Structures are given as structure tokens and as C-alpha cells.
Amino acid sequence: xxxxxxxxxxxxxxxxxxxxxxxxxxxxxxxxxxxxxxxxxxxxxxxxxxxxxxxxxxxxxxxxxxxxxxxxxxxxxxxxxxxxxxxxxxxxxxxxxxxxxxxxxxxxxxxxxxxxxxxxxxxxxxxxxxxxxxxxxxxxxxxxxxxxxxxxxxxxxxxxxxxxxxxxxxxxxxxxxxxxxxxxxxxxxxxxxxxxxxxxxxxxxxxxxxxxxxxxxxxxxxxxxxxxxxxxxxxxxxxxxxxxxxxxxxxxxxxxxx
Numbered sequence: 001x002x003x004x005x006x007x008x009x010x011x012x013x014x015x016x017x018x019x020x021x022x023x024x025x026x027x028x029x030x031x032x033x034x035x036x037x038x039x040x041x042x043x044x045x046x047x048x049x050x051x052x053x054x055x056x057x058x059x060x061x062x063x064x065x066x067x068x069x070x071x072x073x074x075x076x077x078x079x080x081x082x083x084x085x086x087x088x089x090x091x092x093x094x095x096x097x098x099x100x101x102x103x104x105x106x107x108x109x110x111x112x113x114x115x116x117x118x119x120x121x122x123x124x125x126x127x128x129x130x131x132x133x134x135x136x137x138x139x140x141x142x143x144x145x146x147x148x149x150x151x152x153x154x155x156x157x158x159x160x161x162x163x164x165x166x167x168x169x170x171x172x173x174x175x176x177x178x179x180x181x182x183x184x185x186x187x188x189x190x191x192x193x194x195x196x197x198x199x200x201x202x203x204x205x206x207x208x209x210x211x212x213x214x215x216x217x218x219x220x221x222x223x224x225x226x227x228x229x230x231x232x233x234x235x236x237x238x239x240x241x242x243x244x245x246x247x248x249x250x251x252x253x254x255x256x257x258x
Contacts, residue, residue, distance in 0.1 A: 004098045008106020013113065031063045031118075032125050051188060053213075060131045061140065061212035062185035064122050068115040068144035069151045069205045073176045075111045076155035077168045084160065084255065091256060100256065104248055108152055115148035116141050132216075139215050143234075147208035150237040153244025160251040179205045184213075204240045207233040 035056070050058040083089040093103050119141045126132045158171065182192060183206040189197055200206050211233040 004102035005105040005109060008093065008098065008103055009109040009113065012107060012110035016110070016114070031067045031122055035060055035063055035122075035126060035129070035131065051213075052217075056131055057216065058213070059186065060126050061216040062183075062209045064119055064140055064144055065147050065205060065208035065212045066180050066183075066185055067118045067122060068147040069208065070176065070180060071115045071118060072111055072148040072152035073155060073172070075107075075114065076152045076159055077172070078165060080107070080156060080159045081162060081165050081168060084252075085162075085165075090252075094256065100252055101249060104156065104245070104252065108149060108156070108245070111152045112145040112148050115144045119144035137216070140212050143208065143211050143215060146234065146237050146241070147204060147211075150204035150208070150240035150244070153241045153248060155244075157244060157247035157251045160248060160255055179203050184209045204237055207236045207240075211237070 084091075090103055094100065120138075123132060123137045123140060127137060155171075159168070162168070179200070182196070183189070183200055183203060189200050189206065192200065211230060214230045214233070
């Protein structure tokens with residue numbers, strides 16, 4: 001199982017080496033621009049701390065979670081649709097000695113690697129800017145990987161059911177973008193209308209933001225987050241990943257048997 005999964009992940013990494021420049025802006029430059037312009041620039045006008053953090057240190061962990069979330073959404077969108085509907089890449093992989101679980105797990109593992117690379121770059125730049133002042137910020141890298149997995153697994157199931165790529169843009173506009181804006185990244189979720197808050201709090205991105213921000217309290221002052229709450233956020237993310245993977249297996253077995 002593990003050998004097949006790694007072979008599939010290596011295949012996707014080989015492809016990505018040829019196309020990584022096309023993702024430079026969304027994976028690296030855009031979150032860093034937000035950190036510099038919004039966090040450091042506009043954030044200097046925010047006089048009061050936000051949940052015990054200066055605004056830039058409130059913003060930075062959330063941006064890292066968004067990077068992982070959007071990386072997962074990007075890869076689980078058109079690239080996945082093309083692999084199963086246009087190029088039949090998945091079908092060809094299954095003619096090799098690979099199981100469906102290995103093919104899916106390998107693709108998901110590749111997504112977590114992409115998220116990890118983006119997180120390392122983000123942490124390095126944030127450290128150079130003085131936002132993170134401890135090597136403990138590297139604890140956020142595996143969290144970014146879990147966030148990417150928790151987002152990608154259920155999105156795989158959704159994309160696997162599509163018969164047209166037109167609905168992919170709908171997901172981006174109605175799910176990915178709103179969650180990126182309103183999951184507590186730029187301001188606390190408690191500032192949103194009460195009717196909306198429960199919808200935000202069940203999303204994997206909100207749990208990822210809270211987990212990243214809670215861990216950042218280990219190397220920045222002012223966080224009252226408890227280990228139990230961090231474990232709870234991590235558990236919800238793993239639940240999203242497990243349920244999403246199970247649904248993806250079900251959907252793909254039906255589709256690929258047609």
C-alpha cells in the first residue's frame with residue numbers, strides 16, 4: 001500500500017516540476033502580499049490587540065491555513081477533473097499494479113507536500129519580517145498539511161461526481177472564496193452575524209485557522225488556547241479527512257466502474 005502511494009505521489013511531483021511556475025502567485029506571493037500589505041501595513045493602524053495578538057500576528061497563522069486550504073481546492077478542482085474525465089489518467093494508473101486507494105492516497109499525499117512547501121516558504125518570510133520570532137513556527141507546517149488533506153479529501157468526492165467542469169467555478173466562488181474571507185482569518189468569527197457562525201465553525205478551514213493560531217500562542221504572547229482545544233481542532237480536521245476519503249473511494253468506485 002505505502003509503496004504504491006509513494007509511486008503515485010512521485011508521479012504527481014514530477015508533473016508539478018514542469019508547471020510549478022503557474023502556481024507561484026497563489027501558493028507563495030499572494031499570501032505574502034496579504035501579510036505585508038494588510039498585516040504589517042494596514043495592521044499598524046489597528047491600535048488594540050485582536051484576541052491577545054497584535055493584528056499582524058493574528059493574521060499570519062490564518063493566512064498560512066488559507067494557503068493550505070486554497071492549495072487543496074486548486075488541486076482538487078480542474079486538475080482532478082481532467083485526470084478522470086479528459087485524460088483518463090486515473091483509469092490508466094489502475095491498469096498498473098495499483099489499487100484505487102493507492103491512486104487517491106498518492107494524489108492526496110502530493111497535495112500535502114505542496115501545502116508543506118508553501119508553509120515553509122511562508123514561515124521563512126514571516127520570520128524574516130519579524131512576525132514569527134521562534135523556530136517553533138515550523139510546527140505550523142504539519143498543521144498546513146492536515147488542513148490541506150481535510151479540505152482535499154471531501155472536494156475529491158465532489159469533483160469525482162461532476163460530469164461538467166462548469167460547476168468547478170461555482171465551488172470556487174460560493175465555497176472556497178467565502179470561507180477564505182470569513183473563517184476568522186482577517187477578523188474573529190464572533191464578529192459575524194450569529195446565524196452564519198455555525199456554518200463557518202464546521203468548516204475545515206476555520207478549525208485549521210484556530211489550530212494554527214492556537215499553536216502560534218506557543219511562541220507569541222497572549223494566547224489562552226488550551227491543549228484540549230487544539231486537540232479538538234486537530235480531531236475535527238482528521239475527521240474531515242477520513243470521512244472525505246471514504247466518500248471519495250465510494251464515488252470513484254462507482255464512476256470508474258461505469
